[in-house]
Amino acid sequence: MIEWANAVLQGILLGGLYALFAAGLSLIFGVMRLVNIAHGDLIVLAAYLGLSTSVTLGVHPFVALLIVLPLMAAVGYALQRGLLNRTLGPDILPPLLVTFGLSVIIQNALLEGYTADPQKLSAGPLETASIPLGELSVGVMPLLTFGIAVAVIAGLQWIFYATGLGRGFRAVSDNQEIAQLMGLNKAHVFGLAMALALAVTAIAGILLGIRTSFDPSIGGGRLIFGFEAVIIGGLGSLWGTLAGGVILGVAQTVGAKIDPGWQLLAGHIAFLLVLAVRPNGLFPRVEH
Amino acid sequence: MSDPVVSRATRTSRIAVVVALLALIVLAAAPWWAGRADMRLMSEIFLYLSLASLWNLMAGYAGLVSVGQQAFVGFGGYMLFALTVFGGLHPIAAILLAGLLASALSVPIASLIFRLKGAYFAIGTWVVAEVFRLSFAQISALGGGSGSSLPVGIVRSLASSRSGREALTYWLALGAAAVVILSVYLFLRSQRGLALTAIRDSEVAASGLGINIWRTKLEVYVVTSALTAIIGGLIFLQKLRISPDAAFSINDWTAFVIFIVVIGGIGTLEGPIIGTIIFFALREFLADFGTIYLMVLGLVAIIVMLKAPKGVWGLVRDRFDLELFPLSYRVRLDQDRKKT
16 A cells, blocks of 8 residues: 555656656747647757766756756757747648757757767765655655746746736737737747747756656657646646646556556556547636 | 630650559569669668658648657557467468558547647657557567567468569569559549648638548548558568567658658658658668768758748749649640640
8 A cells, every 4th residue: 555655656746857848848839839849859958968067067967957957048049039930830730840850850969979878967865865754755856856846837837927028928829910019029939938948948857867867869758748748737737737747647657566567658548548538638728 | 715624634744654654564573683682672662652652641631740650550560470470361461451450440549639739649649659669568479578570481471482572572562652652642633632632721611611621531540540550561571570669660660751751742742752762862872870861861851841841842843833643633725735
């Protein structure tokens, strides 16, 4: 019994990481209806940037975030203004196929630069520290990851609904032409949205790298987890992605408890079940 | 002035038919003029051409952009192994049955993932492919995660001599490509194809004309799934060895196929043919560079998508008004026709 409770608890905490994968996807879809197939590879790119920074400067991965986060945000802004803005339009093919090409390019560039050897970010004693909780014990790192995820989503929610920047996001999301008439530069707003999304991706990448080993090929899998969390939670809802991440995380850890080979399969099945029963996700944003 | 004439065929398209038939005869005779390595390469080209034509039908005409067709390639491959080893079927019968099973399987899958729109549909197909990969990796009778080889007895049942087997698998690949291209062409020429083109151009207008969009897309999905599984069976009949990672590889069976179609020209029948030729030519020159080759492909695809969304064939067609597969209608006055 206690083992199952432990599996569920670990799953909930793992869900925080998946919510971070999902938040960036959800954000850019919400603002510009873009689904970025390269999202997972950008998470892995952030993990590698964290690795290079923490190794060359000899600093903790969290300190490396001070460099990686602005760097990824800059990459996001440049990517959006230089490439992705040109693909947006009524046709869904260009953004899809361009980000797919981007995914292949990032993956192979990482392979060329860092080889296929698995790498890991070292967070020192933090990795093994734990807090006793009744008969269970909770790792500090998973707890911290979950806390960061909640804080990031709360922060995004605040930006979206309480700042001028967020008002710009919502305006272009609702009606691009009228937002332009009101003096918003669409291309710039989209650039900022992508910058923000990749800043979140930077956090997700560093936390991923501390949690498990990574190699250039795992981006696709991370994209799928993020995507499943978005759909389970309901499109357009930021808190929904956290719920989706938690459900996916619990399905995976409980599946792994039943049979180690079932970990990923159980997560996918949970996703397909939600799709069958509640196609709009569990917590869809109310349409106005 | 005389009455206008509506025709689909052009002089170019009539010449193309003759050239295609001659090419088919020359290619069918390859076992008598080509070496072993050349025949293997040509078989691979034909199978990629088939996958590209099928993906193009889905993405370019039905708007179903899938990044999960490896699900059906791998399924076809695994069914070839399962039905011959455990069902005792002849390999060719097993491959055909695999197509039938894939079409049956694709209906419930479609009923789930058709709920996702556009790009989300794409990632949904990828999830399905992952479910396939993880499920087949669980089946220990088929070698689990490490895979298995096709037993010698089954390979021998194709033909007793090695050269006989090689000729047979080559003909199967060539025949498959010819059948796939012809079926896609006939499908697009039919009333259903017209409905599909209408949906591609405007879903709202098409449904206003009484076209059942969901049903038309489902038909395309089911047919391409079945044919993709058959091609998958043929691919692994060539390879004789299967493993979950090879069978459900997104790079091999989807990324390459997408690059072929995008570079050649999406939404045209000629595009996948041109794309396949370019893809294999690039591979011959750049394959030694491995990762660089893939980066170049990705870059070329992005540039094509941004600068020439209709691909290489689109450029050719716009410049010279060519159409090898006569799909569009041309209206001409009789006088014009005499001039040409």
